[in-house]
Amino acid sequence: MEAGTLSPSREPSSAERIREAAREHPARTAIAVLAVIVLAMIASKGLHDVAQRGLNGLTTGAIYALGAVGLTLVYGILRLVNFAHGDFLTFGAYMAYLVNVTWGMPLVFAIFWAMATTAVLGIFLERVMWGPMRSRGAGMLQLLLMAIGLALVIRYVIQFVWSTELRQLDVNRTDTVEFLGLVIGRTNLIVVVIGFVTLVATGFMLRYSLLGKRMRALSDNLDLAETSGIDTSRVILWTWVFAAGFAGLAGVMAGAITQLQPELGFELLLPIFAAVVVGGIGNAYGALAGGIMLGLVIEWSTLFIEPRWKTAIGFIVLILVLIIRPQGIFGRARAI
């Protein structure tokens, strides 16, 4: 672009044209790069391995995406970097444990109970903490440190009640399902299916429902949304219902395929942040796509490096995106 305006007579070289196209269509570029990487991986490691790891990646990716969509909406709408979001996941997982194991009821009830209680927690905190702090005009660091304090309170209340002992939900951990030569645990399959159904439904809700449109309007520009007649405080409450409810669901899903411990959600928080940043902060679709992409990249990385290093991949992706394209793959260039 710059080269073109400086010397309009010169034809841009093909390299320049590609770079410009990449800047214009970052999402398409990202998908194209990903496709090239996948083809290269299939060529070097074989279709079966790539597909099998990819399937695992979709499972974790669905959890990241569900966590990320709530975090990004809260961030976009309330300008709150919610460090307690990971502990919402933990809260949901333990709420499911309460119903599923302690009270011995089916997991379906546990999932709904976890989503409902986490959503109530979200609304409660909005009413007693975030709302009042916003109306006092609290600064970014003030809210950030408050969220960190809240994260500690939630996490260690959970530890106080349930201790650090590893706990398991009452799910089938041995059965596997085979198709096309790929193997997936029955529970993992259920998690992937629930995750994707929820993600697609969320995408449609944001795209077509009035509430979804209002949420995106608030995320874009809160003041403008307010002056155009949207009841912002209502939308904010609904945002918390979705953000916390999905966090609760993601927590149950993570708990179902691994084990419960008080750090469960906090350990997922940075990959979730990575998904948010990859998708562009405040961009809900971006967070959904970013979560899936991150899950895939992390699992595929184990084809080349030892699995013990895979957690670090999430941070490397996060740092690289922040350096190269801080507005995210799907974000528009704004003041970063």
Next chain:
Amino acid sequence: MLEALTSPPVAVTLESFTDVAFWTGVGIIAGTYTIFALGLQLNVGFTGIFNFGQAAFMAIGAYAMAILTTETAISFWLSLPLAVLIAIAFGLVVGLPSLRLRTDYLAIATIAAAEAIRLFALNARELTGGGQGTFGFSDDWDSISETIEGWIRDLGWADVPTLFPLLIVVWTVAVLLMYVLSRIQDTPWGRVLRAIREDEDAARALGKNAFSYKLQSLAIAAALGAISGFFLALNLKFVVPDEFLPIVTFIGYAVLILGGLASYWGVAVGSVILWTVLEGLRFLELPLSESRIAALRFILLGLVLIGLMAFRPQGLFGKREEMVLGD
């Protein structure tokens, strides 16, 4: 240090309230966190950069010192300045790309960088000893410690705690650093930092290279983090990745806010208050298991952060006119 937080209470009787060895340990932790949080004060309180990766600088200081001393021919004393230089280099590597970012992105970038360092320490077993950690680096310090202990005994205190010399040294260094930093803050350099904190564009309009100043601020914070890492390592006599969890940085922020922003001496006050309260909880005779008491201390820490942010964001001793959180 986290060990101290999660380990079972030593005693819950009133007589341990006057236990000198116990309070010596608390004093060392408070001194270590003072130095740690001085770096945060320089960054947050005086420059306006939200560094959430301070634990990584502490880790690099501790690991570099331990590894250089045990794995190479370099002496313990030479390893200290080298470790500081390595931490500064890492600070520059982190700062160069991330200091251009908006403040909220910077917070996420620095905490991610810190976690990357911790995971590296956990997984690069050949270099760091992995989860088991590194030890056997403290011989030179131990002999000095014994000499100081001998002097104190000669003064007539027969049962001086073994760690008492470390307490003296950590607070001597902390006070020295507080003095130097306070003096630097009154120089033109220090005033530019404050100008950047108040209005970066205005500082730039006056011809100051804001980015370079912010980078210098982060580099000094890295050096301070590394120094606090030395004292952590000498206190524990080993270095393990679990000592550098993000919560270490969060405790540093609690110390910072408690003492008040834009005050170096406040950091020491904040650190002493916080650690006295956290460790003093052991003397409450609660009918609870040890792990629950440990959880209770972190709940308290969280409530302190929330309460301060809600009701006194400038901290207990901060100056309201210098408050930077409400912006």
